[in-house]
Amino acid sequence: MLTFGAVIKQNAIKYKNKPAVIFQDSIKTYDELNIRANKIANAFLNRGYQKGDKVAVMLKNHAAFVEVMAGLSKIGVVIVPINYRLVGPEVEYILQNSESRGFIISTEYENIVRTVLSRLPQLDTILLVNDASNEHMADYESFLASGNETEPDIVVDEKDTFYLGYTSGTTGKPKGVIISHRSRILTGMAAAYEFKIGESDVHLVAGPIYHAAPWIFLVMQLIVGGTLVIHESFNPEQVLKDIERYKITNTFMAPTMYNFLINTKEEIKTKQDISSMRVLISAGSPLPTQTKLDILDFFKDVDLHEFYGSTESAITLNIKPSDIRRKERSVGHPFPLVECLILNEEKQPVAKGEVGELYFKAPYLLDGYYNNPDADAASFYNGYFTVGDMAMQDEDGFFYIVDRKKDMLISGGVNIYPREIEEVLYSHPGVLDVAVIGVPDPVWGESVKAIVVPREGANLTEETIIEFCEGKLAGYKKPKSVDFVDELPRNPSGKILKTVLRDSYSNNKNGIFKIN
Numbered sequence: 021m022l023t024f025g026a027v028i029k030q031n032a033i034k035y036k037n038k039p040a041v042i043f044q045d046s047i048k049t050y051d052e053l054n055i056r057a058n059k060i061a062n063a064f065l066n067r068g069y070q071k072g073d074k075v076a077v078m079l080k081n082h083a084a085f086v087e088v089m090a091g092l093s094k095i096g097v098v099i100v101p102i103n104y105r106l107v108g109p110e111v112e113y114i115l116q117n118s119e120s121r122g123f124i125i126s127t128e129y130e131n132i133v134r135t136v137l138s139r140l141p142q143l144d145t146i147l148l149v150n151d152a153s154n155e156h157m158a159d160y161e162s163f164l165a166s167g168n169e170t171e172p173d174i175v176v177d178e179k180d181t182f183y184l185g186y187t188s189g190t191t192g193k194p195k196g197v198i199i200s201h202r203s204r205i206l207t208g209m210a211a212a213y214e215f216k217i218g219e220s221d222v223h224l225v226a227g228p229i230y231h232a233a234p235w236i237f238l239v240m241q242l243i244v245g246g247t248l249v250i251h252e253s254f255n256p257e258q259v260l261k262d263i264e265r266y267k268i269t270n271t272f273m274a275p276t277m278y279n280f281l282i283n284t285k286e287e288i289k290t291k292q293d294i295s296s297m298r299v300l301i302s303a304g305s306p307l308p309t310q311t312k313l314d315i316l317d318f319f320k321d322v323d324l325h326e327f328y329g330s331t332e333s334a335i336t337l338n339i340k341p342s343d344i345r346r347k348e349r350s351v352g353h354p355f356p357l358v359e360c361l362i363l364n365e366e367k368q369p370v371a372k373g374e375v376g377e378l379y380f381k382a383p384y385l386l387d388g389y390y391n392n393p394d395a396d397a398a399s400f401y402n403g404y405f406t407v408g409d410m411a412m413q414d415e416d417g418f419f420y421i422v423d424r425k426k427d428m429l430i431s432g433g434v435n436i437y438p439r440e441i442e443e444v445l446y447s448h449p450g451v452l453d454v455a456v457i458g459v460p461d462p463v464w465g466e467s468v469k470a471i472v473v474p475r476e477g478a479n480l481t482e483e484t485i486i487e488f489c490e491g492k493l494a495g496y497k498k499p500k501s502v503d504f505v506d507e508l509p510r511n512p513s514g515k516i517l518k519t520v521l522r523d524s525y526s527n528n529k530n531g532i533f534k535i536n
Contacts, residue, residue, distance in 0.1 A: 021176070021177070021178055022178035022201055022202045022205040022206065023093055023094075023176050023177075023178055023180070023182075023201040023205065024089060024090060024093040024182060024201060024204070024205065024239060025057070025061075025090060025091075025093040025094030025095075025176060026176075027205065027239075027242060027243050028050075028053060028054050028057055028090040028093075028094075028242070029054060029094070029171060031050045031054075031242065031245055032050045032051045032053070032054030032055075034050075034245060035049075035050040035219070035245045036049065036050060036051045037049050037050075037051060038050055038245065038247070039247045040052075040053045040086075040242065040247065040248065041053060041083050041086050041247075041248045041250060042247065042248065042249045042250065042266065043081075043082065043083035043249075043250040043252075044083075044252070046083065048083060050245075053086065053087065053090060054090070055169050056087045056091070056164060057087055057090035057091035057094060058091065058094065058167070058168070058169050058170060058171055058172065059091070059164045059165070059166075059167035059168065059169060060087055060088060060090075060091030060092070060163075060164050060167060061091040061092065061094045061095045061097075061167065061172045061174075062167030062168050062170070062172060063163050063164060063166045063167030064091070064092065064095065064097060064122070064145070064167075065095060065167075065172060065174075066166060066167060067144070067145055069095065069097050069121070069122070069145075070096075070097075071095065071096030071097065071174065071176070071180065072096065072097075072098065072181075073097050073098065073121050073122070074097070074098045074099075074100050074118050074119055074120040074121055074122070074184065075088070075092055075097055075098070075099060075100065075120060075121065075122035075123070075124065075145075076099075076100040076101075076102050076114070076115055076118065076120040076122065076123045076124070077099060077100065077101050077102065077123075077124045077125075077230070078101075078102040078103075078104050078106075078111065078123070078124070078125045078126075078129050078132075078230075079104065079124065079125065079126050079149060079229075079230075080104055080126065080228070080252045080253055081225060081228060081229050081234075081250050081251060081252050081253065082126070082149060082250070082252065083250060084124070084149050084160060085229050085250075086229075086238065086242075086248070086250075087164075088124060089183075093176065093182060093201065094171070094172050094174065094176065095172050095174045095176070096174055096176040096180050097122075098181045098182070098183060098184060099182070099183040099184075100114065100115075100118045100120050100183065100184045100186075100196075101183060101185065101186075101229065101230035101231075101235070102114055102115075102186070102230060103186070103228070103230055103231075104129065104228070104230070107132070108132050108135045108136055110194075111129075111132050111136060112136040112139065112140065113193065113194070114186055114194060114196075115136065115140055115143070116139075116140065117193075117194075117196060117390070117391070118184050118186075118196055118390065119142065120142070120143065121142055121143065121144055121145065122143070122144070122145040122146070122147070123143055123145070123146045123147070124146075124147045124149065124160065125146070125147070125148060125149070125157075126148070126149045126150060126151070127148060127150065127151040130148070130151075130157070133146060133156070133157070134156070137156060145158070145163075146158065147159070147160045147163050148160060176201070177201075178200065178201045178202040178205070179200050179201070179202055180200065180201055181198055181199065181200055181201075181387070182199050182200055182201045182203070182204050183199050183204075183235075184196040184197065184198060184199070184390055185197045185199055185230075185232055185235075185331045186331075187331055187332075195389045195390070195392055195395050196389060196390030196391070196392070197331045197332050197386045197389060197390070198386055198387040198388050198389070198390055199331075199386060199387070200387055202383070203334065203383065203384050203385065203386070203387075204235075204236065204239055204334070204384075205239070205243065206357075206383050206384060207236050207239070207240075207334040207335060207384045208236060208239040208240035208242075208243045209240075209243060210335070210355065210356045210357065210384075211236060211237065211240045211335060212240050212243060212244045213356065214325075214335075214338060214355060214356060215240075215270065215299050215301060215323075215325060216299065216323070217240060217241065217244060217246065217270055217299065218244050218245075218246065219244050219245035219246055220246065220269075221241065221244070221246040221247075221269045221270055221299075222246060222247045222248075222249060222266055222267060222268045222269050222270075222296075223237060223238070223240075223241035223246060223247070223248055223249070223268070223269070223270050223271060224249050224251065224259065224262065224263070224268045224270070224271035225237070225238055225248055225249065225250040225251065225271075226251050226254050226259060226271055226272070226273050226277060227254070227272060227273060227274060227277065228253075229250075231304075232329070232330070232331040232334070233272055233274075233303055233304060233329070234272060236334060236335070237271075237272045237301070241270075247266075249262055249266050249268055254273075254277055254280075256277075256280050256281045256284045256288075257284065257288055259271075259281060260281075260284070260288065260289065260291075260292040260294060261292055263292060263293075263294045263296060263297055264292040264293045264294065264296075267296040268296060268297060269296055269297060269298050269299065270297070270298065270299035270300070270301070271297070271299075271300060271301070272301040272302070272303070273300070273301075273302060274302065274303070274304035274305065274515075275302055275304065275305050275306065275307045275308065275311060276305070276453075276510060278300075278302060278307070278311055278315055279311055279452070279453070282311065282314045282315060282318055283452070283475075289318065294319060295320075297319055297322055298321075298322055298323060299322065299323045299325070300315065300319060300322050300323070300324045300325070301324075301325045301326075301327065302324070302325070302326045302327075303326065303327045303328065303329055303335075304515060305515050305516065306349070306421065306439055306442075306443075307326045308442070308443060308446035308447075309348055309349065309443060309446065309447065310446050310447050311446070312324065312326075312344060312345075316344075316345075323340075323341040324341055324344055325338055325339065325340060325341065325344070326338070326339050326344065326351060326352075327339075327351065327352075327355065328351040328409075328419075328421055329355075330407045331386075332385065332386040332399070332405065332407060333380060333382065333384060333385055333386070333405060333407065334355075334382075334384035334385075335355045335358075335384065336354065336355055336358055336360070336378075336380050336382070337351040337352050337353065337354055337355060337358070337360070337419050337421075338351070338352050338353070338355050339351050339352030339353075339418070340352060343418070347416075347418050349420055349439075349443060350414075350418040350419065350420050351419055351420065351421055352418060352419065353417060353418065353419065354380070354419075355382070355384075357382055357383055357384075358380055358381070358382040358384075359380060359381050359382070359404075360378060360379070360380045360419065361378075361379045361380070361404060362374075362375075362376040362377070362378055362379075362411050362412065362413060363376050363377055363379055363401075364376045364377075367401060370412075372412075372413055372414065372415055373412060373413075373414065373415070374412060375410050375411070375412045375422050375437075376410065376411065376412070377406055377408065377409070377410060377411075378406060378409050378410070378411040378419075378421070379401060379404035379405065379406045380404060380405060380406075381403050381404045381405060385405055386405075408424065408426060409421055409422075409423075409424055410422040410423050410424070410428065410437065421439070422437045422439065422440075423437040423438055423439045423440075424518075427439075427457075427518055429457070429458025429466045429468065430458070430465055430466055431458065431461070431464045431465060431466050431467055431468065431496060436458070436468060436496070436497055438455070438456035438457065438458075438468075438518075439456075440493070440497065441456045441468065441470070441489070441493060441497055441498075441499065442454050442455065442456050444488075444489055444492045444493055445470060445472065445485065445488070445489070448485070448488050449475070449478075450474055450475050450478030450479070450480050451472055451473070451474065451475065451478075451480070451485075452473045452474060452475045452476075452478075453472070453473035453507070453508055454470060454471065454472050454473065454508075455470075455471045455508050455516045455518060455521055456468060456469065456470050456471070456499065457469055457471065457518055457521050457522050457525070458522070459501070459522075459525045460525075461500075467500040467501070468497065468498065468499045468500050468501075469499060469500065469501045469502070469503065469525065470485060470499040470501075470502045470503075471502075471503050471504075471505055471508065471521060472485060472502060472503070472504050472505070473504075473505055473506065473507055473508060474504055480504060482501065482502040485499065485502045486498055486499055486500075486502065508521075509521065
């Protein structure tokens with residue numbers, strides 16, 4: 021059966037005493053992980069939980085996250101991972117929208133729960149990880165101890181819902197994405213095949229587990245019987261130390277994390293032995309060409325993959341190490357069992373080299389949006405699905421994500437895709453981070469603005485940035501204005517919040533992020 025609970029049960033027999041999860045120097049073997057998963061599952065059954073009930077989880081990365089994933093999946097209870105950076109009203113919306121009955125948190129989010137508790141009468145079980153019980157919340161370990169170790173006698177089908185993953189909500193209210201066990205187990209199996217991951221591998225969980233990509237690769241490594249090293253939050257120096265300490269062989273990180281890693285001070289970077297690392301995977305936003313080259317220069321002989329995907333679609337396209345240098349800015353070919361189409365506004369296929377909207381179908385797709393038929397209607401077409409990204413395909417069959425449809429700007433009636441401009445600016449030695457947006461222009465409708473985070477010690481001006489684009493971009497694509505900031509607004513998955521940037525320049529011509 022293609023369920024996560026079945027995987028953990030089988031591997032507890034197959035890899036009984038092998039480390040499954042390492043977190044903060046504590047090791048859980050596959051057998052121990054399975055026992056704790058059973059206890060969590062039975063504790064919730066004792067509370068009257070049934071298949072289809074929802075339990076939300078709002079934690080930084082923690083071994084308990086994996087136990088909960090395994091335990092609840094054994095009884096068909098649906099997990100609702102929540103972004104731990106959200107605030108009260110945002111958390112309340114997801115708990116309400118998902119109809120969550122249980123909530124697992126750590127102490128730092130206790131005040132958020134207290135502020136929303138009176139408006140969420142359906143919450144009957146709130147567990148605190150790493151803290152004692154109080155009048156409203158039970159201690160996670162005590163709750164776990166109340167369940168027995170036997171395998172739950174609940175039939176869970178592979179088509180049952182594994183979890184509800186909420187989108188980042190950069191363009192409106194977050195949408196609940198219904199993900200089945202079958203979808204994510206098949207994704208993990210195909211990922212192990214595509215990225216050549218096996219039982220001897222050690223995977224670093226560096227990104228937040230609530231996000232789709234770290235979740236997928238966590239599942240992938242446990243499916244094949246490898247070991248997870250979980251970091252509570254991302255710290256470049258700790259990443260380098262633990263690569264040496266645990267002989268980590270593969271990891272997934274978002275581009276901004278790679279950027280921080282390769283820009284760590286040289287004396288720190290060169291201190292650790294990172295030769296065990298053999299597979300690096302990136303996604304979440306485009307990996308700038310210069311960052312790719314820096315990664316390959318730092319991690320010798322590593323296989324670097326960059327994939328394109330989403331919460332809804334898992335992994336859709338992937339460019340392999342053999343192509344990553346020669347096919348600049350490409351996201352490669354379709355992931356195994358994925359079919360892709362690029363369609364115009366009339367839903368007709370476009371010619372090679374032309375830009376259109378990317379549609380795809382695969383066994384990894386969502387089952388739909390939770391209680392949101394309008395979103396379903398807007399995203400599905402003839403069995404294919406889209407998240408609204410614009411793409412093109414070259415004569416060799418390689419795909420390129422040109423930009424988000426909503427990020428495209430129109431200046432003087434011409435479509436301009438910010439990603440192309442950002443690629444050029446990232447190659448400037450003084451640019452650490454950059455976002456390009458369209459801002460209102462009385463003559464052209466929109467004009468190109470670059471918002472730049474300079475590297476430490478760089479002496480950048482608006483003129484030098486614009487001049488740098490000379491001969492690299494057509495005149496109409498060159499930035500007409502440049503602002504310099506300390507940092508760009510990002511969501512926890514590393515995506516730049518261009519909606520926030522555009523709004524700031526619409527409401528205030530100087531922008532709310534500009535350095536004084």
